[in-house]
Amino acid sequence: MPKIWANGRILISLGNGRWIFGWNGSRVMAGDVGDKIMDEKHLKQLLFVDDVRRWLRGYRFEVLEGVKVPFSGSAFPPSSGYVPAAYFENAVKIPVEASDPPPNDSENSPINLLMLTISIAGMDSLNPCAFYILTFLLSILLYARSRKKILIVGGVFVITSGLCYFLFMAAWLNIFLFAGQIEILVWIVMGFAMLAGILNIKDYLYPKPIESGGRLARIGASMRRLLRKGSMPALILGSFALAFTVNIYELICTVGFPVIYTEILSSYKLPLIVHILYLILYNVIYIIPLAAIVLAFAFALGGRRLTEYQARVLKLVSGWLILVLALTVLLNPAMLEHPLTSLQVMLMALGASALTMALERGVRGWIYARRMRGPPRAD
Template sequence: MPGLLLAFAVSADETLNMYVFASVDCPHCEAQKPFLQKLDADNARLRIETFEVLRTDRHHQRLRHMAAGHGITPGSVPMIFVGGRVWVGDSPVIRAQITAWVDHCLHVASCPESATLEQRPAPEVEPDRTSTIDIPLYGPVDLHVQSLLFSTALIAFVDGFNPCSLWVLTILLALVIHSGSRLRVLIIGVTFLSVTAAIYGVFISGVFGILGYMLYLGWIYWLVAGFALVFGLVNVKDYFWYKRGLSFTIDDRHKPGMFRQMRGLLGEGRSIPALVLATIVMAAGIALIELPCTAGFPVIWSGLVAAHDVDWGYFALLLGLYLLIYLGIELVILAAALITFRVERFEQRQGRVLKLVGGLIMLALAAVLLIRPELMQDVGGTLAVFLGALAAAVLLIVLHRRVLPAMGVRIGDE
């Protein structure tokens, strides 16, 4: 995401200087403007200077100098420097802390002039204990990213109902159950899910790495939103006109080969190590084939996480949560197959409904990223986005399957 850097200081005449490095291409910078305008209006001795940093390199030297004065490196995030303190990101908590620090610099004690600070190590900032939690084996985490945890859980849950993944898993389990061996079902099921999850995790990590490196370019942020828009529209289209035109599904030409690989696991006399190895090879091939069908939500989620400028340690925690929730649904199906020794095959009709729900959620996320990105920095706003998309999906299904047919109107190929 494009950078936004603020710096405050009190000069000899008690004026507090604010230096804003932003860009008109940065949605978060635009979303933060009303806050800055109100801060300016509420403080007569606050003086704000704004500098564009993406469309021109004219102010990069000033930015580098001020960053060096605080002992940090400019990055692809909203970075806020206030009298020696540094905040990363934009959220209600951060805005409240900035407001309090401006008040402190204006009315309590003088703060250094950020534009004239010499290069030095970054000062230690005492964390706000009211907004941090300690995660075992990791350390303190600021609660302003609680919305990111919540968004991760919701997106992973929706992604877990991916029609392509569920179709492959139910077909595989249905075939293996015919072997009559619960042990074989367990070995193949666990190995298959472990391999596909590992490949999924590697793919998501790669996307996050690329976006985290490039999000300082304004068009990359818009590209993520455009990606969500395209994937969403195609999935909604597939509810009405399945596989007609562009469609993110498993190509029919790959299915005979997939069935051959699955049936190859049913041969008798194969040792457990050989069975595991054969399942790994099969799972890796299928995971790569279905990746275009399953890539939508991981790319969107990676863009949201990269926009928060989290470090790799926290990203690993979020990714672990994502994969755990994503796999949870498939693990429930596997457990049910082991207990009942039967599995219902995933049908096209069910897949179309899931595509509609997922597509509308992608469209909602695209709209939020383009118009109101600050909504995703609040738990209530995030929940409203998902519930709104779900309500729209229910309404469309009722209209399509009940209301319009009763009126003699039919849309789509169902």
């Protein structure tokens, strides 16, 4: 069988457009298998790429249990009973067609990444923590009856939110770009993302009193002190400091989405400036609902605050979205290259949220009915 040895790896032709690729190092997973057929040019690059798993992801292949390859032209005669060979701990069987690279290859499909960016950023923009705190701040500003102050404080809050989120995501992107080939790192990070999703679901099922005199009371006191400042520069600087402090809490509240998105973004082989532009697009989409809330308060000089129950429901939906996305990244990342995946993720999360709400209502109703009946009376 014809063989190509290079860089401590091997390609073995089985004929009829079928090849075995053997290597040592990071493993591939069944979830990496996709529907695309590899071409010969892409196949031969497997001998030299740094991250084999990312290069194979989305293509059709069969995972094998390693491969043992005898050396050709051995100096040892068959009668010696010794056949020197190389053993590769990882191997895959790949069907190949002699054609140009497929047009929907991840590195040549910016449309898929653009749609994924818009959809995940759109999901992330429904941020219950940001909504609740922003509407709380603006409701205090209503007492000042000043459209100008609402626009200034609200605008500073929105811009600071976008800036903090961008810096946070840029840090995660750098981690994935420089250490993303370490498979265990992806599992650890996705595990933390899933934990964030579970905590959001827990906050719906077991809500904590949001307006108890803790964090919001301190934020409200800070805002009232800001309103008493006479100069505009002092108001702007004070608003920025307050918004920055508040956004530290928000990052903890919604860590899941940015971590998942930056891991996906790092898997696309793009120039650094393009990665940065995608992060900017993500954050512009992220702040659109916040900007809309500020404008609604400013030009209506009034508005409806997000209720505690509405914040809980948003947390529930975001928790399920984070869970489904993290599981998709771990178990079947090739799905993320399909345009309809975002819609499927959204529908699954909404369905799981509706089921959770129905079960929660049913259990609470059953507990309430049991309490109302009370213990049986003794005759």
